[in-house]
Amino acid sequence: MSTFEALEKIFNPRSVAVIGVSREEEKPGYVIFRNMLTNLKARRTRFKLFGVNPFVKEILGVKMYSSILDIEEDIDLAIIVVPAKVVPKVLEECGAKGVRAVVIISAGFSEVGNVELERMVEKIATKYNIRVVGPNCLGVYDPYSGIDTIFLPFTKKLRSGKELISAPRPDRGLIAIVSQSGALGLAILDYMAGEGIGVSKFISYGNKVDVDECDVLEYLKDDERTRVILMYLENVKKGRKFIEVARSVTVKKPVVVLKAGRTEAGAKAAVSHTGALAGVDEVYDAAFRRGGIIRAYSLEELLDAGKALAYQPPAKGGCVAILTDGGGAGVIAADEAELQGLEVVKLSESTIEEFNKLKKEGFLPTFAITTNPVDLTGSATTQMYEASLRILLRDEKVDAVVLIALHHIPGIPSIEELVERTARVAKEHKKPVIVATIGGSEAVLYLRKYYEKFYLPSYPSPERAVRALKALVTYGAYLKRVGIMEKYLQEWREPRELF
């Protein structure tokens, strides 16, 4: 069975057995079964669901089997949620049943010193040729297939009785999340759900006795839903293989890695956390570069880059134009662009002429600044934004535009119109357009989310917008280096066409 086939059984099985379904509402064995049952009832799943619990006949109205061996049908995926010491026995039964893919949620293995028990699991898996995610993991979430092993309570109750969503799931999207840390993986899902960013696949593989970052990368390479892969890693065991796999992936889709344990303090913490011997950071740096991997240096950067890479085409070069109605925000963006190694490019003569013409015609105020950054000032209107963005994108010297939209001014009476008009212009060229706003008011939040409906990634500060753009420039440079930029851009499609 190829890695792709094996992982397809995990993310997209035809039949699933949860082994260790519980009656207690807070227990993982209950939460997982209930969540997938809910998906089933809402017709969000395509698989058959079975439950195993030898002590109970029925849970949530569903018949419980006393062993997986009693299930009449073939099982593609077993999700194991029994106490650690029972895992070997259960895994043996999976093997006998012919199951070839399991997710072991159960904790209590090497992470608490039970190395022997983990070895035993490994042996049984090898004997039966079972691919294992886990143990001690958060497991997988796939909003397309309905697979969901995330076992944490979905809501938290306040004293007032009000329930708050606590562990939300992002909608269907184009971004795959791979996290060596379960808690961090969940927190990332929480962030994405809150921001309205969709996910294609999620996996956190815990102690990784078998399935690791290499397998996952290989699988995601061919996953059609996944347009960009975001990884949180503390270490990579098989360095050479990882780079090799990465090279085969990054010519098809971008991979962004947040590699923690970069510093001495961080590396020490990583050893305590995942037993990861982090190694010298420069080695990772070089390896990532060879693999075509984009490196993020903070959690925010990882997620910000993901959105940009999922929604916008890679940039042909690092020449950036900045369009703003607030001078200060433009200065900040220009600073950050230079700090990120981008060029706040001198605009073409013809562009300057076009702007001057608009000034003469009285369409632009005479005091608008039409060098780069282009500052429409507080007198800006929606129409000025639209026209200026078009002029900038047509300029051959401009590879990408940072669109700073401070919506407060009277010349932007309708947020919806500003977004629709500029988004339409942005799609006339295969050049990235990244949006920056600042603020936390209803109007700003609406503006950001509305831009993202049109897949213009939108950020709450000029600096974050520029850094996200940097990822598109880095990826474009890589594609040029390996000689496939033109082909890649030709084949690049708008996100909405991918759903």
Add this chain to the structure above:
Amino acid sequence: MSTFEALEKIFNPRSVAVIGVSREEEKPGYVIFRNMLTNLKARRTRFKLFGVNPFVKEILGVKMYSSILDIEEDIDLAIIVVPAKVVPKVLEECGAKGVRAVVIISAGFSEVGNVELERMVEKIATKYNIRVVGPNCLGVYDPYSGIDTIFLPFTKKLRSGKELISAPRPDRGLIAIVSQSGALGLAILDYMAGEGIGVSKFISYGNKVDVDECDVLEYLKDDERTRVILMYLENVKKGRKFIEVARSVTVKKPVVVLKAGRTEAGAKAAVSHTGALAGVDEVYDAAFRRGGIIRAYSLEELLDAGKALAYQPPAKGGCVAILTDGGGAGVIAADEAELQGLEVVKLSESTIEEFNKLKKEGFLPTFAITTNPVDLTGSATTQMYEASLRILLRDEKVDAVVLIALHHIPGIPSIEELVERTARVAKEHKKPVIVATIGGSEAVLYLRKYYEKFYLPSYPSPERAVRALKALVTYGAYLKRVGIMEKYLQEWREPRELF
């Protein structure tokens, strides 16, 4: 009249005249008058409000005077919103009336090339000894006195008819905002309102013919509401004076500056924007250091530092402990701490012993990691957080704690309890405690805001939390350098006592 007295007339006048009240709803002259009238009716203001418009008898039910000279009472502050060319005449009248403080909102001066007109304004102001904020400025906002010259529409209408708050005002707070850029200043207010962070004073002085960053600093030094001063600057005209004033301020309260135009591209943009000749960035760097000013390197950093400095005491040193229930987030925090020049300190023997005792008693899981970062793992409970935070804060080697609270786990059934218990412990010592969460779900947003009710500043990523803590360490180091740390800490009071 001292600078303090003059600016007190601007922020806290007994009587105000708006010159150029308009009947058109979108016009600044309408918005300003209406907003202050609303404040008056809601009893949020303490001053008398007069309107001047020679063409209309009454606006919003209030009598209009045809000139400020017709007003019977003394006027502390005139807010001028007439067309640029009328400003000199109006200012003359203010002088004749004995007004000594004006805010000129009107645009159309040096920023559009009308240098002559600006000179004229300067001359008249000098002749009458009038202190001027502006022209071409957003002006001032003071939630304590009710003064508010922010003239942008308060809401934006969607097609559905729904109105979204677009230019919100933050509540009363402890942070003063000084912005050379009006649009950016407004965006900062927007951000603060959205995040629920209060403001003490806001000023954006536009073309600064008179009142500049030095005057404002001098005033804010003695403003009791202001605990920390955040500034956005593109240039400083009187460098030596600025440093001198800053030195007198920073021994009383922290000043954080985001100085834009750091790079060549940014400096060029700044020249276009405010005519600011930015100068070599290293010069600013050295000057800020001499003035005891903390430098922020991004908008997010500026605002994040502001919250930390307003809510928490300065740190005695750079030795940090990290407390987490997610290993990955702990590793990320440790990385960032080291990158920021902080020390992820080796905990004292007695601390380790205390933790070991708790393990033996079965209070902490044996697999919890009790070196620094302390990782309570997914088995953490509210009680473990409380006890561990207490132990860490008692450790003499620990100057500050980063509390990473990923609330998803079942051991934290009540967010409210977690916050209340840890916040109580945090206040047992005058050591900074900074909270980090990750995510965008209802529960995370609630957790963050609830922590801030107890004035524990709370950030959406470990990196941002650590960077905010860095500001407290930097300020602490400065206070030690000038020999007043002990005194400062003794006099330091909980934010809630300052309202």
